[in-house]
Amino acid sequence: MESWISHFTRRGFLQRTSWFSLLGGLSLDLHAANNRVSGKGARLAPQKIYEKLGIRPFINAAGTYTMLSACIMPREVVAAMEEASRQHVSIPELQEAAGQRIASLVGAEAALVTSGCAAALTLATAACVCGTDEGKIRRVPDTNGMKSEVIFQKTHRFGYDHAIRNVGVKIVEVETRQELESAISDKTAMLFFLNLADQLGKIKRQEFAEIAKKAGIPSLIDAAADVPPAENLGAYIKMGYDLVAFSGGKGIKGPQCSGLLLGRKELIQAAFLNGSPNADSAGRIGKAGKEEIVGLMTAVELYVRRDHEAEWKDWERQVSLIGKAVAGIRSVQTERFVPEIANQVPHLAIKWDATALRLTKEDFVKALREGEPRIEVRPSSPTDPRLEIAVWMLQPGEDRIVASRCAEVLKKSATAA
Numbered sequence: 001m002e003s004w005i006s007h008f009t010r011r012g013f014l015q016r017t018s019w020f021s022l023l024g025g026l027s028l029d030l031h032a033a034n035n036r037v038s039g040k041g042a043r044l045a046p047q048k049i050y051e052k053l054g055i056r057p058f059i060n061a062a063g064t065y066t067m068l069s070a071c072i073m074p075r076e077v078v079a080a081m082e083e084a085s086r087q088h089v090s091i092p093e094l095q096e097a098a099g100q101r102i103a104s105l106v107g108a109e110a111a112l113v114t115s116g117c118a119a120a121l122t123l124a125t126a127a128c129v130c131g132t133d134e135g136k137i138r139r140v141p142d143t144n145g146m147k148s149e150v151i152f153q154k155t156h157r158f159g160y161d162h163a164i165r166n167v168g169v170k171i172v173e174v175e176t177r178q179e180l181e182s183a184i185s186d187k188t189a190m191l192f193f194l195n196l197a198d199q200l201g202k203i204k205r206q207e208f209a210e211i212a213k214k215a216g217i218p219s220l221i222d223a224a225a226d227v228p229p230a231e232n233l234g235a236y237i238k239m240g241y242d243l244v245a246f247s248g249g250k251g252i253k254g255p256q257c258s259g260l261l262l263g264r265k266e267l268i269q270a271a272f273l274n275g276s277p278n279a280d281s282a283g284r285i286g287k288a289g290k291e292e293i294v295g296l297m298t299a300v301e302l303y304v305r306r307d308h309e310a311e312w313k314d315w316e317r318q319v320s321l322i323g324k325a326v327a328g329i330r331s332v333q334t335e336r337f338v339p340e341i342a343n344q345v346p347h348l349a350i351k352w353d354a355t356a357l358r359l360t361k362e363d364f365v366k367a368l369r370e371g372e373p374r375i376e377v378r379p380s381s382p383t384d385p386r387l388e389i390a391v392w393m394l395q396p397g398e399d400r401i402v403a404s405r406c407a408e409v410l411k412k413s414a415t416a417a
């Protein structure tokens, strides 16, 4: 029987024409190097990788969810990663140069590419606990004798705070400004703010940064999903946060396994020492390679240059296109909304009378997921009867497909009911 690899390679060779038209001439494949070495000189061909694995890709009407593979990178980002993949470089040199470039683009003193926002939280915490002290860097998560407390507002506790706890710190919960000020001691390593929870806590983001500054304790804000708007890239540094963490694979549309830590130079340097490529460090598990570093840098370059107004208008157009397609179906109502923090882009919510149409939200989600093409919508609370659609991760033309599939499912239920 023909081997799996040779099957790939032969098919690849035969199908190179369609591959090139698909990816605009990028040679983006592991087999290319092998082909070159073996003298076949074959260019690349579509691998139909997901199909071969029996995985059915979907149209992403959900948003930038890690579970759903986050975003599709712009072609320029993929091209930059591919170029970066062809030569060896020193990772510390690359991190420094890319960090400087990113920092100058967003208006920060320094920047570090991490393997995600969660990794940025770990590195930031380790930087505040260990600094550049080699002994401490080696010893954490044993923080005995170190500054080892991180102060949170109670309402800012969240799943990703595990990334902070990984450094061996104790989280101290407070609710009011007074509690915060009296919780600060010589054990305090860092003050943490979750931007997403701004409305839930008594202390708002600006005030929180000011308290930290006054006390001389480094502050970190998690702003993972908070671009767009583009101004947010530099806003929290300006507000006085010492460290700011973003996801690279969300609105910035960099590699899914990338994140950004911005901040004060000495803290960013310490963050770097507390992670990869330094083997004996708490952050070593979150490795950013040359491809991610160059990919995220390129994504940030593209992002700051993008015509954000035109992009916004296009999202509005898609929201209204899908809304119009379902309007007029029995009992159906639509609503445009923009989340106040995180994923701040136009979305569509579809409401209908579940009894009249004999269609629950779960049925609707299932029909879209199991249909052809497969469509994933925004995960929402089971108690919220509305179906929510995000348009910002749709690829060109997919708005019409989502519109007609939604209309189809609703109409079918309207007819059957």
Ligand SMILES: *Cc1c(COP(=O)(O)O)cnc(C)c1O
Residues within 6 Å of the ligand: 066, 115, 116, 117, 118, 119, 160, 196, 222, 223, 224, 225, 246, 247, 248, 249, 258, 259
């Ligand atoms: C997505 C997210 C993270 C994790 O980001 P990664 O880049 O996937 O590591 C952390 N915090 C918040 C608020 C997020 O939304």
